[in-house]
Structures are given as structure tokens and as C-alpha cells.
Amino acid sequence: MARFLTIVLLLHVSLMVVALVDCLSAPERGIRSLPRAAWIFLILLASPVGAFAWILLGKPLSPAPPRPVRRHGVERRRSMRPFGPEDDAAFIAGLAANLRRVDGD
Template sequence: MLRLLPGLLALVLAVYTLVDCVQTPDERVRGLPKVVWVFVILLFPYAGPAGWWFAGRPKAYALPGRPLPGPQDRRAPRGPDDDPDFLRNL
């Protein structure tokens, strides 16, 4: 039973990664085209999924109804006394 564990782990990891890759929109895939990622995931049992998770998967997903975070959204946090919108509503 213990001898089957690495093969079972590789299969589960490949299936999970393959589903994630197929569901990712084409324009969000990094590194290689999506079709190439599918072949890499299928041909290399451990390296393919690892490559997808570290180099091919998008960094952030948008929540439904909200745009993806961009560089303009990375402002330093401000306290309520520095926020003019907050002060205006007092």
C-alpha cells in the first residue's frame, strides 16, 4: 500500500492542477500558452504541477463583481483622520 502512495499523490496533484489550469481564462495564464501548460502538467507528474503553481497560475483572481487589483490600488493604508471621505461623512 505504501508503494502506491507516490503514484496516487502524483495522480491527484495532476488532476487538481489540470482542472485549475483549464478553468483559468487564457489571458490570465502566465509564462506559456494554456495548451502547453496542459501538456507539461500531463507529461511531468511532479514538475508540471509545480511549474503551473509557481510560474503559470495567475497571481490574483478577481472577486465576482470587482475588478482585479492593479498597481493603482496599492496605496499605503491611511488612518481615518487622513481620509477626506471619512471626515466628510462625520
């Protein structure tokens, strides 16, 4: 029984710490429902209900990921730069030129 209570206490404290750190690091403009100070008191004094309330009602909503740009019916990436060296035609051409030069010597 003592082991079970220790695990429950550890989960309780860790949930409270995570909610408190998340509340303190959230941007002020993104906090919903209550001001930051009220959320801190709620997390500390009404835990674990306050921590769950913060996660469900107060935590800022995550921004949606940017969607691809559609131009003339074709989806394109926002950045047209190559992502890796194998996608860069100039890099591959330079490798081929170096291999020809080394093989020619």
C-alpha cells in the same frame, strides 16, 4: 512498501488532476509564461514537475483585495450600507416601536 507506493501514486495523480483542472479553469489572459495548450501538455507529460511548474510559474496571480478608501485622512469602507440588522439604526428603531406597541396592548 506497497502501502507507501500507493500513497505516493495517489498524491501524484491528485496533484496532476488539481493542476490540470486549475489550468483549464484559469482565464486565458491570466496564464503566465506559456500558452494554455503547452501547460496542459507539460502537466500531463512531465508530471509531477509539470504540475509544480504550473503552480509556481503559470498559474494566474490572485488579484489584490481592494484597499479601504481614504478621504480627508479617515478610512471608510467602500460600502456604507449596514452589514447586519444590529448595525441598521432603522431596523433597531422599528423593533423598539414594535415592542412598545406590543407592550401597550
